[in-house]
Amino acid sequence: MSHGAGTPRDPIPPLLLVGCGQMGGAMLAGWLAEGLAPSVILDRHRDTVPAPHRVVPLAADLPADFVPSLIVLATKPQKAAAVIPDLARFARHAPVLSVMAGKTVGGLADAFAAAGAPGAVVIRAMPNTPSAIGQGMTVCYAPPPATPAQRALCERVLSAIGDTAWVEAEDQMDAVTAVSGSGPAYVFLLAELMERAGIAQGLPPALARRIARRTVSGAGALMERTDVDAAELRRRVTSPGGTTQQALSVLMAADAWPATLDAAIHAAALRARELAS
Numbered sequence: 001m002s003h004g005a006g007t008p009r010d011p012i013p014p015l016l017l018v019g020c021g022q023m024g025g026a027m028l029a030g031w032l033a034e035g036l037a038p039s040v041i042l043d044r045h046r047d048t049v050p051a052p053h054r055v056v057p058l059a060a061d062l063p064a065d066f067v068p069s070l071i072v073l074a075t076k077p078q079k080a081a082a083v084i085p086d087l088a089r090f091a092r093h094a095p096v097l098s099v100m101a102g103k104t105v106g107g108l109a110d111a112f113a114a115a116g117a118p119g120a121v122v123i124r125a126m127p128n129t130p131s132a133i134g135q136g137m138t139v140c141y142a143p144p145p146a147t148p149a150q151r152a153l154c155e156r157v158l159s160a161i162g163d164t165a166w167v168e169a170e171d172q173m174d175a176v177t178a179v180s181g182s183g184p185a186y187v188f189l190l191a192e193l194m195e196r197a198g199i200a201q202g203l204p205p206a207l208a209r210r211i212a213r214r215t216v217s218g219a220g221a222l223m224e225r226t227d228v229d230a231a232e233l234r235r236r237v238t239s240p241g242g243t244t245q246q247a248l249s250v251l252m253a254a255d256a257w258p259a260t261l262d263a264a265i266h267a268a269a270l271r272a273r274e275l276a277s
């Protein structure tokens with residue numbers, strides 16, 4: 001997130017980023033754009049990072065002299081057990097920020113303890129992919145052992161790539177995951193379906209694609225710049241007896257979007273709970 005010309009900030013503290021796929025890569029892009037202290041990325045599927053950062057394919061290749069301020073865990077939840085033993089030596093000195101869906105701070109701290117880092121502090125965050133352009137939404141949860149300084153460190157790192165919020169109850173992270181973690185996919189699906197429907201209505205594919213994408217991004221940008229409720233912004237498009245009202249009578253039928261989105265978000269939250277184990 002830009003902090004304005006003429007107000008240079010210290011770089012984001014050095015990170016050990018473990019897992020640099022879709023989400024880790026999106027966060028890294030955001031951090032690189034904001035200025036990141038020399039950091040190390042562990043992922044055998046990532047070839048390069050700009051200097052002075054380093055990428056290593058295997059935990060055995062992690063530089064012995066590297067002292068990260070924060071370990072960002074961004075592998076799939078199913079890989080957590082495999083990767084944690086290699087990170088224990090770092091977790092004795094730096095907090096761990098897990099962005100993995102479902103995985104609880106207690107379960108992760110236990111895994112670090114079993115791997116030889118009994119005092120490891122794990123903080124959870126649920127970011128989303130617009131972090132790549134500083135437009136992310138990240139919600140965090142810190143358990144009681146986390147110090148104010150450790151919370152502030154996570155806030156510094158995550159606020160560099162978008163908006164942040166904190167919850168006091170860890171079980172809310174599953175609902176957050178279902179709304180804002182997975183949420184960009186719902187919005188991209190909307191663009192996809194609008195494009196397809198435009199083509200079905202006879203538009204040239206390139207034009208259908210362009211107007212669908214621009215409508216979604218323009219509506220998002222408009223919402224970003226106002227506190228007006230989404231429902232009111234919707235009403236402002238809806239002329240009585242006009243075209244939008246006809247469309248919304250389909251979309252807003254009780255068994256249409258209201259029920260569908262509710263069921264979708266419920267399913268995602270349930271899945272997050274399952275991923276805990």
Ligand SMILES: NC(=O)C1=CN([C@@H]2O[C@H](COP(=O)(O)OP(=O)(O)OC[C@H]3O[C@@H](n4cnc5c(N)ncnc54)[C@H](O)[C@@H]3O)[C@@H](O)[C@H]2O)C=CC1
Pocket residue numbers: 018019020021022023024025042043044045046074075076077079082083099100101126127128129181182
């Ligand atoms: N994709 C998204 O939009 C979001 C994902 N997340 C979370 O982020 C995590 C990663 O998800 P994605 O980036 O989508 O998955 P991904 O599959 O794109 O990335 C995972 C990366 O981890 C790497 N990896 C696997 N084993 C490793 C190991 N032992 N050491 C180091 N790196 C290893 C893989 O090579 C891969 O690049 C998941 O836990 C997910 O719940 C959270 C919010 C949003």
Ligand SMILES: O=C(O)[C@@H]1CCC=N1
Pocket residue numbers: 101177181182
């Ligand atoms: O689909 C997933 O499980 C991850 C978590 C939120 C977004 N992607």
